[in-house]
Amino acid sequence: MTVGKKYAPEWHEYQDPLTGRRVRQLTDSPAEDYHLYFYNPSITPDGKHLIFLSERTICPKGTNRISNLFRLDLQSGEIVQLTDARPIRADYWPFTEAIRGVGSCLPAIGNHGREVFYFEGTGLFAVEVESFKQRQLLSLPADRRPSMLQANANGDTLVFATWDEDLFLERSQRAYAGEKFPDEKFFQETTSTIMRVEATTGQAQEILRKEKFWINHVHLHPYNPDLILFCHEYSELPDRMWLLDVANHQSGVIPGQGSHEWYQHEFWSADGKRVCFHGGVTGDNLLGFCGWCSADARNYTKSYHNTSGRAYAHYNLHRDGETMVTDGEARPGCISKVHLRDECQVFEVLCRHDSYTFGDDQRCHPHPSFTPDGKQVIFTSNRTGSSNVYLTDWNGEP
Numbered sequence: 001m002t003v004g005k006k007y008a009p010e011w012h013e014y015q016d017p018l019t020g021r022r023v024r025q026l027t028d029s030p031a032e033d034y035h036l037y038f039y040n041p042s043i044t045p046d047g048k049h050l051i052f053l054s055e056r057t058i059c060p061k062g063t064n065r066i067s068n069l070f071r072l073d074l075q076s077g078e079i080v081q082l083t084d085a086r087p088i089r090a091d092y093w094p095f096t097e098a099i100r101g102v103g104s105c106l107p108a109i110g111n112h113g114r115e116v117f118y119f120e121g122t123g124l125f126a127v128e129v130e131s132f133k134q135r136q137l138l139s140l141p142a143d144r145r146p147s148m149l150q151a152n153a154n155g156d157t158l159v160f161a162t163w164d165e166d167l168f169l170e171r172s173q174r175a176y177a178g179e180k181f182p183d184e185k186f187f188q189e190t191t192s193t194i195m196r197v198e199a200t201t202g203q204a205q206e207i208l209r210k211e212k213f214w215i216n217h218v219h220l221h222p223y224n225p226d227l228i229l230f231c232h233e234y235s236e237l238p239d240r241m242w243l244l245d246v247a248n249h250q251s252g253v254i255p256g257q258g259s260h261e262w263y264q265h266e267f268w269s270a271d272g273k274r275v276c277f278h279g280g281v282t283g284d285n286l287l288g289f290c291g292w293c294s295a296d297a298r299n300y301t302k303s304y305h306n307t308s309g310r311a312y313a314h315y316n317l318h319r320d321g322e323t324m325v326t327d328g329e330a331r332p333g334c335i336s337k338v339h340l341r342d343e344c345q346v347f348e349v350l351c352r353h354d355s356y357t358f359g360d361d362q363r364c365h366p367h368p369s370f371t372p373d374g375k376q377v378i379f380t381s382n383r384t385g386s387s388n389v390y391l392t393d394w395n396g397e398p
Helices: 165-176 185-189
Strands: 012-015 022-025 033-035 049-058 065-073 079-081 108-110 115-120 123-128 134-139 144-146 157-164 192-198 204-210 215-220 227-232 241-245 250-253 261-268 274-281 287-294 300-306 315-317 324-326 334-341 344-352 376-381 388-393
Touching: 033 376, 144 165, 157 165, 157 215, 165 185, 192 215, 192 227, 215 261, 227 261, 261 315, 274 315, 287 334, 300 334, 344 388
Parallel strands: 033 388, 300 344
Antiparallel strands: 012 022, 022 388, 033 049, 049 065, 065 079, 108 115, 115 123, 123 134, 144 157, 157 192, 192 204, 215 227, 227 241, 241 250, 261 274, 274 287, 287 300, 315 324, 324 334, 334 344, 376 388
16 A cells, blocks of 8 residues: 555556447456546646546555545556555545545645645645655544535635534444435534635635535635535525625525526536536426526526436536536436537437446446546446446547
C-alpha cells in the first residue's frame, strides 16, 4: 500500500455491441474502481491524468480492502497510487456499502489541477498529482461527518457539507446489519453545516448552519465564492434546490420548483449563469425533464421526454452549453447524448454501460462526465462484476 506504487496498463478497447462505437475500459481490477463524482472533473485540466478511487489495496494487518486515490496516465495507461489511507470509516452512507480508507465519492481536483483534495476520516488532506506530496488542511470536530467536496473554476476554494456523526454512524451500523427503516424522515434530524476552505492556506469558515435539515450536493459558483448552490436532500417538499448568498447573509429556496415536480443532481453551468438539473413529475414514471434556470430563477428552460422503463439517471452539460449527456433516461443501460430541441429531448446512444448488473451503490453509478476538451465521456460501470472506469468518444462515427 505504498504511495507511488506503479501498476502496468490495464486498459483495452472493444466495440460497443449496440452502436459499434469504440469504448476503452481504462481500469480492470477485481476491486471497485470508479471516477470522481460526476460534477467534479475526473481529468486534470492539462488532460494528462485520470484521477480515480480504487479499493485494490489490502490492509497490511488483514484482508480488508482499503479505498485510495490513484492517477492513470492517459497517454501510457500507467496507474500510480497517490494515497496510503488508514483503515478508518470511509463509507458515503446511505449511498455506499461500508468502506474504509479515503472517503468514498468525496474527493475533488483543485488548486489549478495540481492537487487532489480528499477526506480521511474527519481530516481534510491534499496530495500533489505529480510529486505525491501530501498536506493536511484541517481536522473537523469528531462530531461532524463530511460530505462531498467541490471546487470553483480555478480550484482555489472548496466547499462541503457536514452532518451529525452520531446520527449517521448509529443508523448506518444498523442498516449495514440488515435493519430496514420504515421511512427516511430521520435524515432530517441532522444539523447540517456548509464549510468553505481556502485550498492553499487551509483557512476554513462555517458559512451556514441549519438545524433539522439535511444539506448535500454543495456547489461553489465557478467565479463567485460567495454564491453557493446546495440541496435539501431527501426532502418531501418542493424545495430541493437552494442558493446561499454569503456576502448578503441570505439563503433560500430557488423559486419555481413545482409541488408536482421532483428535481435531482443540480449543478452550475461552466459559466455560472445557469443552474442545471433533471427531474420528473410526481406520480408519473414515464415523463421526465432536464434543463436549467437562471440564478435568479426568473427563467426556466426544460426539455421533456416520455420513456417507458425510465431508469434512475444523471445528466451533465457539455462544454458547448447546449447538449447534455445522460446514463439512464433515454435507454436504460446506455450512455446517451441528449439534444435539446423544441422543449424535447432527442437521444443519441453512444454506447451501453450495463451497470447495476452486479449490485447497486454509488460506486457503480455511471455518472458521465467529460474530458477537459469535451471530446470524450468518462463513465463507470460494474458490467464485468466490479466497478471500472471507461471512456468513449463524444463525436464521430463507429
